[in-house]
Amino acid sequence: MVRVRLRVFTCCEGGKHCGIIVAGREYTITDHVTDHLAGAGRVKRPGLAVRRRADDRILTGLAAGIAGVLEIDPVFVRAAFVTLSLAGGVGVLAYVAGWVLTLDDPDPKAVAALQEKVAVRGTRRRVALGMIFLGLLLLLKSLGLWFGDSLVWPTAMASFGFALTWSLIDQTRRSQWTRRAFPVGEANKGGSAARIIVGGVLMTAGLGLYLQSINAVGLVGGVVLAVVVTVFGFVLVFGPWMWRLINQLADERRERIRLDERAEVAAHLHDSVLQTLALMQRTDDPRRMAMLARQQERELRSWLYGNEQLTAGESLRQALEALAWRVEDVHQVPVDVVTAGDLPLNDPLRALVGAAGEAITNAARHSGGGLVSVFAEVEGPNVDVYVSDQGIGFELDSVPEDRRGIAESIIGRMQRQGGSAIVNSQPGEGTEVHLSVRQP
Amino acid sequence: MIKVFLVDDHQLFLSGVKAELNASFELVGVASDVDDAIEDIRSIRPDVVLIDVHMPGGGGLAVVTAVHETDPEMKFLALSVSDAAEDVIAMIRAGARGYVTKSIQPDELAAAIRRVNDGDAVFSPRLAGFVLDAFAEVVPAPIDPELDQLTPREKEVLRQIARGYSYKQVARRLSISIKTVESHVSAVLRKLQLSSRYELTRWATDRRIV
Numbered sequence: 001m002v003r004v005r006l007r008v009f010t011c012c013e014g015g016k017h018c019g020i021i022v023a024g025r026e027y028t029i030t031d032h033v034t035d036h037l038a039g040a041g042r043v044k045r046p047g048l049a050v051r052r053r054a055d056d057r058i059l060t061g062l063a064a065g066i067a068g069v070l071e072i073d074p075v076f077v078r079a080a081f082v083t084l085s086l087a088g089g090v091g092v093l094a095y096v097a098g099w100v101l102t103l104d105d106p107d108p109k110a111v112a113a114l115q116e117k118v119a120v121r122g123t124r125r126r127v128a129l130g131m132i133f134l135g136l137l138l139l140l141k142s143l144g145l146w147f148g149d150s151l152v153w154p155t156a157m158a159s160f161g162f163a164l165t166w167s168l169i170d171q172t173r174r175s176q177w178t179r180r181a182f183p184v185g186e187a188n189k190g191g192s193a194a195r196i197i198v199g200g201v202l203m204t205a206g207l208g209l210y211l212q213s214i215n216a217v218g219l220v221g222g223v224v225l226a227v228v229v230t231v232f233g234f235v236l237v238f239g240p241w242m243w244r245l246i247n248q249l250a251d252e253r254r255e256r257i258r259l260d261e262r263a264e265v266a267a268h269l270h271d272s273v274l275q276t277l278a279l280m281q282r283t284d285d286p287r288r289m290a291m292l293a294r295q296q297e298r299e300l301r302s303w304l305y306g307n308e309q310l311t312a313g314e315s316l317r318q319a320l321e322a323l324a325w326r327v328e329d330v331h332q333v334p335v336d337v338v339t340a341g342d343l344p345l346n347d348p349l350r351a352l353v354g355a356a357g358e359a360i361t362n363a364a365r366h367s368g369g370g371l372v373s374v375f376a377e378v379e380g381p382n383v384d385v386y387v388s389d390q391g392i393g394f395e396l397d398s399v400p401e402d403r404r405g406i407a408e409s410i411i412g413r414m415q416r417q418g419g420s421a422i423v424n425s426q427p428g429e430g431t432e433v434h435l436s437v438r439q440p
Numbered sequence: 441m442i443k444v445f446l447v448d449d450h451q452l453f454l455s456g457v458k459a460e461l462n463a464s465f466e467l468v469g470v471a472s473d474v475d476d477a478i479e480d481i482r483s484i485r486p487d488v489v490l491i492d493v494h495m496p497g498g499g500g501l502a503v504v505t506a507v508h509e510t511d512p513e514m515k516f517l518a519l520s521v522s523d524a525a526e527d528v529i530a531m532i533r534a535g536a537r538g539y540v541t542k543s544i545q546p547d548e549l550a551a552a553i554r555r556v557n558d559g560d561a562v563f564s565p566r567l568a569g570f571v572l573d574a575f576a577e578v579v580p581a582p583i584d585p586e587l588d589q590l591t592p593r594e595k596e597v598l599r600q601i602a603r604g605y606s607y608k609q610v611a612r613r614l615s616i617s618i619k620t621v622e623s624h625v626s627a628v629l630r631k632l633q634l635s636s637r638y639e640l641t642r643w644a645t646d647r648r649i650v
Binding site for chain 2: 297339340341371373375377388390432
């Protein structure tokens with residue numbers, strides 16, 4: 001049997017209750033809880049209900065402990081201490097006194113569980129506590145414990161403004177920031193505590209100097225010095241933290257972009273390359289296999305090096321490449337497109353592309369050559385397209401009826417746009433169709 | 441027999457090319473990363489180096505640049521899956537004597553190696569297209585007219601190559617000798633390597649499309 005005075009106690013392990021002890025009443029509690037209490041020395045020395053929180057602290061965790069009891073966000077308590085420090089140093093004294101009178105909380109998790117609940121209620125409580133605090137300030141002012149209106153009120157407003165903003169930021173993001181800025185296992189814990197103290201002293205000194213210089217009008221140098229000292233202190237306290245925070249956030253952003261890109265690449269490869277590879281494994285025809293490989297190569301290339309601003313068919317080069325792709329697909333003959341210069345499509349160029357399409361299809365169907373070469377060149381106002389194959393060729397005079405029709409449709413198309421089409425062919429030498437238009 | 445050295449970090453491709461070339465060339469060495477390649481090429485001193493453009497550690501560009509510091513005469517033929525203009529132009533300007541894509545037919549590759557070994561340049565239709573494109577704009581005041589512009593005859597030869605004709609066919613079509621075609625192409629290669637035309641660099645970076 002152990003007799004203790006505590007308001008509530010909830011055990012941490014696995015979130016289960018090991019025992020509840022309410023002040024003034026005796027309960028039989030499990031050994032587990034007894035161990036807890038004995039280990040922390042609570043039984044020997046009851047003291048205040050406030051425990052300094054090791055898991056949530058700027059200096060000693062006192063503010064967080066007080067906040068836990070008041071069931072408000074610790075940042076408000078910190079703001080109160082800051083403001084009170086300027087009211088005749090009451091805040092500093094109160095803090096030191098609080099530190100002396102309280103103990104470290106041995107069991108932060110239990111309090112953390114309590115803290116969860118705190119966030120939910122609170123508006124009314126916060127307003128009430130705010131009123132009490134305001135009253136306290138006015139009381140201190142009337143007692144003369146005051147560093148001056150121009151110092152206390154702005155500080156109060158600034159610190160509570162910050163506290164309000166901070167308390168509105170959702171919990172996960174807040175802990176994310178804090179974790180980023182003060183990574184766990186950081187070696188220089190002592191260093192950062194020293195930094196905060198030095199920075200705080202400098203800031204206070206700066207403000208003190210500033211106040212003095214206000215009294216001694218005309219001392220511009222004093223004001224400058226005060227500002228410099230204050231800023232230096234501020235940088236010392238918050239600089240590394242902010243720097244690290246910014247860095248970390250940028251890192252995270254970069255990482256996310258990288259992951260997104262990776263996912264996009266993976267998705268694309270899956271949709272295109274892997275599908276084609278699967279298709280190729282199911283094909284016995286080597287010709288078909290080669291064509292599949294070629295199509296995939298073309299598609300992958302346009303994805304890797306293509307520019308997305310011009311959508312397919314917007315420029316001469318793209319129209320020709322799309323055309324070549326189509327013919328390859330239908331006739332299973334490779335078509336190589338080489339271009340020098342490029343232009344956006346207009347009516348004459350559309351006719352040119354259409355005629356080139358006829359010529360390429362012709363070559364793919366009838367020439368028997370392994371490859372159709374397309375070369376397009378833009379030079380000044382002249383646009384020339386050559387469609388060549390190294391196939392069987394033909395006597396221009398002895399063209400079979402069906403082919404002549406196509407040849408004439410090519411020529412007719414070009415002439416209507418004021419261009420020309422010349423067909424060169426000899427048996428065994430392949431065929432070349434030269435199309436040209438002049439741009440207005 | 442021509443001594444050929446292979447540099448490629450893709451084992452599959454390496455073994456394929458080895459098999460293709462074994463009959464007609466003497467394969468004197470293989471390297472699959474930049475540092476090994478530089479060291480071995482310097483000590484073995486092959487006739488022609490077939491080099492992949494994209495490799496970890498600086499790629500083919502690093503090898504060509506480093507070897508040319510000690511052996512300015514070493515002949516490189518760049519071989520790549522990339523048809524990107526900036527890759528092509530960068531390799532040629534670093535000193536490669538030609539550029540072919542990996543989809544090239546085995547007999548064409550053999551012909552290209554021989555041509556490079558003879559001191560000539562190897563222009564694929566695509567490379568010819570790039571060069572015509574890069575030299576297309578008329579410069580109002582060329583810094584060096586010799587280097588910054590192509591002659592009409594050179595342009596004509598390049599156009600024929602871009603249309604898919606072999607050097608032999610080009611020679612016949614233009615009624616000139618193959619030697620003349622080769623000398624035109626070599627002249628173009630020299631201009632491509634030495635020209636200070638700022639458009640050349642700008643063009644290669646602007647134009648990321650094949």
